[in-house]
Amino acid sequence: MPVVIRDAVADDMAAVQAIYAFYVTRTAASFEEVPPGVEEMAARWSQVTGRGLPFLVAEEKGEVLGYTYAGPFRQRSAYRYTLEDSIYVAPFVVRRGIGGILLSALIERCTALGYRQMIAVIGDSANQASIAVHRAHGFGQEGVLRGVGLKFGRWVDVVIMHRTLGGDDRPLPDGGKAPPLGDASTAEEIL
Numbered sequence: 001m002p003v004v005i006r007d008a009v010a011d012d013m014a015a016v017q018a019i020y021a022f023y024v025t026r027t028a029a030s031f032e033e034v035p036p037g038v039e040e041m042a043a044r045w046s047q048v049t050g051r052g053l054p055f056l057v058a059e060e061k062g063e064v065l066g067y068t069y070a071g072p073f074r075q076r077s078a079y080r081y082t083l084e085d086s087i088y089v090a091p092f093v094v095r096r097g098i099g100g101i102l103l104s105a106l107i108e109r110c111t112a113l114g115y116r117q118m119i120a121v122i123g124d125s126a127n128q129a130s131i132a133v134h135r136a137h138g139f140g141q142e143g144v145l146r147g148v149g150l151k152f153g154r155w156v157d158v159v160i161m162h163r164t165l166g167g168d169d170r171p172l173p174d175g176g177k178a179p180p181l182g183d184a185s186t187a188e189e190i191l
Contacts, residue, residue: 003098005105008045008055008067015064016057017041019088028124028156029088031149045069053083054109058098065093068102070110073119081116087130099133107137111165118163123149125157139163 008016021035036044048055048069055069066089073082085106089098110118120134125144135141139161147155 003058003060008057012057013042014038016067019090022091028151058102065090066098068106083115084119103137115165120161122159125159134161
């Protein structure tokens with residue numbers, strides 16, 4: 001059976017949590033140091049999908065092989081058409097192309113939703129697999145924040161990558177107007 005990319009559902013969260021826990025406990029790909037539980041991963045899934053954003057899984061023969069989702073890059077209203085992606089694959093399928101399949105589907109879905117930019121914030125400049133899959137999907141490296149995280153007793157970099165979704169010639173989706181002041185999600189946004 002081929003790998004199927006589909007919307008994640010609540011029943012996938014145990015598998016999603018297990019995949020993420022591997023990266024939290026064994027790599028610097030995530031700067032979390034304690035793996036969140038299944039309940040927290042379900043809350044994160046609910047928050048992403050509640051915003052109408054994609055949270056996808058790759059599945060083969062009923063087994064979740066990886067997941068990806070897009071969330072807001074920043075909370076301020078000017079960033080409302082810019083997303084940040086996250087991709088994690090089960091350690092037993094690394095180098096099978098699952099990450100690339102997931103990223104392609106995520107880019108396609110976010111473009112269709114009208115988003116304009118996607119940012120990758122990659123933990124650890126030694127994370128060449130993630131850097132390579134993003135580069136292969138049109139992301140350019142914008143910079144490296146050196147030693148901004150401390151994990152496993154070492155200073156860890158963050159690599160910032162970016163790509164445009166759709167063409168530069170698309171009209172502004174809302175005429176360039178900000179949402180009404182009452183739509184700010186926090187008091188900080190007003191300041």
